[in-house]
Structure formats: C-alpha cells, structure tokens
Amino acid sequence: MSIDIDDDESSDILVRFPAAVRFIDNGLHPQHESGKSGKSEKSETREDGTTATSTSSPKNGVYVHCAMGKSRSVSCVIAYLLYKYPHRFGGKQFIESPASTQQRRITAKEAVNSALQSVRETRPGAEPNSGFMRQLELWWEMGCPADDDGAVERHPIYQKWLYDGMLQEARDMRMAPDAEQIRFEDEVRAEEKEQDDKTVTQNDAKEVRCKKCRRTLATPNFLVSHTPTGQAASSGCAHIFIDTLSWMRPVLEDGALDGRLVCPNSKCGATVGRFAWQGLQCTCKEWVVPAFSLNRSRVDEVSSRPVGSSAIRMPPGRNGSL
Numbered sequence: 379m380s381i382d383i384d385d386d387e388s389s390d391i392l393v394r395f396p397a398a399v400r401f402i403d404n405g406l407h408p409q410h411e412s413g414k415s416g417k418s419e420k421s422e423t424r425e426d427g428t429t430a431t432s433t434s435s436p437k438n439g440v441y442v443h444c445a446m447g448k449s450r451s452v453s454c455v456i457a458y459l460l461y462k463y464p465h466r467f468g469g470k471q472f473i474e475s476p477a478s479t480q481q482r483r484i485t486a487k488e489a490v491n492s493a494l495q496s497v498r499e500t501r502p503g504a505e506p507n508s509g510f511m512r513q514l515e516l517w518w519e520m521g522c523p524a525d526d527d528g529a530v531e532r533h534p535i536y537q538k539w540l541y542d543g544m545l546q547e548a549r550d551m552r553m554a555p556d557a558e559q560i561r562f563e564d565e566v567r568a569e570e571k572e573q574d575d576k577t578v579t580q581n582d583a584k585e586v587r588c589k590k591c592r593r594t595l596a597t598p599n600f601l602v603s604h605t606p607t608g609q610a611a612s613s614g615c616a617h618i619f620i621d622t623l624s625w626m627r628p629v630l631e632d633g634a635l636d637g638r639l640v641c642p643n644s645k646c647g648a649t650v651g652r653f654a655w656q657g658l659q660c661t662c663k664e665w666v667v668p669a670f671s672l673n674r675s676r677v678d679e680v681s682s683r684p685v686g687s688s689a690i691r692m693p694p695g696r697n698g699s700l
C-alpha cells in the first residue's frame with residue numbers, strides 16, 4: 379500500500395488513516411480479516427486477542443516506512459495503536475457536546491502523546507510534525523473510525539476541521555470566506571441529527587434572546603465557550619459568543635470581513651452584536667476567532683428547559699406578556 383503525501387503540517391493524512399490502519403491490521407491478523415462488525419465490541423476482542431495472536435502467528439508483520447521513519451510512517455503507526463488498543467490510552471471518550479469539547483481535546487492530546495511515547499520505546503527519533511499530531515488528536519476524538527476507507531471523510535469532526543482550515547486560509551488573505559462555503563451551524567447540526575439523534579443540553583444552560591423583541595438568537599447548544607474553564611462566558615464578559623447561525627445569512631453573504639449583527643425579527647431590527655471573521659477580543663482578554671458576538675447589554679439570558687421536558691411554547695410575540 380502506498381500513501382502519496384508530503385511531510386507537511388498542512389497535508390491531510392487524517393483522511394488516509396482508515397485505509398492505513400485496516401491494511402496494517404489485515405497484515406498482522408489476517409484471520410480476522412472478513413466479516414467484521416461493530417467497532418466497540420471489536421476493540422475488546424482486539425485488546426484481549428493480542429498476545430494470543432502474536433504468539434500463535436509470529437511470522438506476521440507489516441513494514442511501515444517513509445523517508446526518515448520519523449513523521450509520516452510514525453503517524454500511521456500511532457493511528458493504528460489508537461485504533462487497535464484504545465484502552466491503553468484512556469479509552470474512547472467521545473461525547474458530542476460543546477461543553478465537553480475542551481475536555482475532549484485534553485484527553486485526545488494525552489492519548490496521542492502516550493501512543494507516541496510507546497513508539498519511542500523502540501524508535502526514539504519518532505516525531506510526527508505538529509499538523510499530523512493535531513490530526514491524530516482528531517482521529518482519537520472521532521473514535522478512530524475505520525469501518526471503511528471513507529469513514530473519516532464522512533465524520534462531522536473531519537468536516538469541521540476542513541471548514542476551519544478554509545476559514546484560516548481566508549483569514550490569512552484578509553478575506554471573508556465565499557458565501558456558498560459558509561457553514562451555518564444550526565443547519566449542519568439539523569442534518570447531522572437526522573442521522574444520529576444525540577442532543578445534549580446542560581441543565582443550567584441559558585438561551586439568549588433579543589432584549590427588545592425577545593426573539594431567540596441562540597439556544598444553549600450554539601453558545602461558543604471562550605474562557606479557560608470552558609464556560610460560554612464568565613459573568614464579567616461583555617460578549618456572548620455564538621456559532622455562525624442561519625439568521626446571519628443576509629449580512630454574511632454580503633462578504634464583509636466584519637459588521638453589525640441585527641435582530642432577525644424584521645419588525646425589530648435592533649443591533650444585537652457584531653461579527654468579525656478575523657476575530658474579536660472579549661473584555662476578559664480572550665480572543666475568539668472567527669467571532670459572532672452578542673452584546674450582553676442588548677440581550678436577555680433565559681434558562682431553557684432540558685430537551686424532553688414539557689415546555690409550553692407561547693405564540694410569537696406573546697412570551698413574557700402574561
């Protein structure tokens with residue numbers, strides 16, 4: 379098997395991992411090759427079956443190489459270790475929720491570093507470039523999906539990573555992204571939810587509404603955390619950062635680098651915040667890039683009920699008038 383890729387931080391090695399790890403696995407454990415089913419039960423049998431397999435068939439081996447045996451080949455070997463022996467590196471901890479993103483990143487870093495350490499025991503010079511290290515973390519965050527060659531390509535985390543790369547390129551050129559390429563998070567997640575329904579709402583999460591007309595501007599799942607503790611905003615912050623949402627479409631499709639965010643209720647039209655593709659600095663000094671910010675003084679934060687409880691929906695315009 380040959381993977382044609384440069385040892386460059388921006389090279390996409392991630393999308394090749396499913397094919398690479400299955401190739402390695404088939405070479406080491408040819409008897410397990412066909413009829414594989416569910417991944418989670420596989421990882422258990424894989425973990426237990428290891429010693430048995432390697433002692434019973436010592437001749438099996440896969441030679442993984444690149445030019446220096448330092449970055450590209452090591453990345454593939456680490457990808458394989460994470461896929462094959464997840465329990466050695468902390469186990470799969472993938473939870474889809476904005477609040478858990480930071481924690482997930484930390485555990486992914488630890489898992490990848492500890493897999494790298496185990497490679498270094500036999501190959502001290504192992505050192506994937508920083509872009510590959512980040513891609514390995516994403517691989518872990520996704521739960522090492524390798525059921526088929528396109529398993530990474532279809533994954534929401536991969537799609538988001540590609541999108542962030544595109545935004546980065548636009549920022550480097552000091553340009554707004556192409557209108558057709560802008561990803562409106564509420565639309566993307568509605569699509570994803572059709573395939574996989576797992577809405578997570580924190581009990582104490584607040585929904586953000588226009589102060590003037592009470593139109594909902596962002597539900598808790600679309601708040602972007604920016605403080606080191608992972609909160610959407612500390613109480614002292616003047617900004618509440620949110621995802622790119624479809625109500626911003628008219629202003630974003632104009633192609634401006636930054637501008638005002640106006641309440642989408644056409645009868646209201648109040649200025650509720652600002653956006654800046656290059657990012658904004660909050661009053662707490664944290665930078666958020668790109669930034670879609672609601673001005674705390676222009677909005678109300680209202681406790682929203684967890685999904686599944688029987689919330690009574692009032693007709694538009696009637697909320698709070700009782």
Ligand SMILES: [Zn+2]
Nearest residue numbers: 588591641646
């Ligand atoms: Zn309004």
Ligand SMILES: [Zn+2]
Nearest residue numbers: 615660661662
């Ligand atoms: Zn802040």
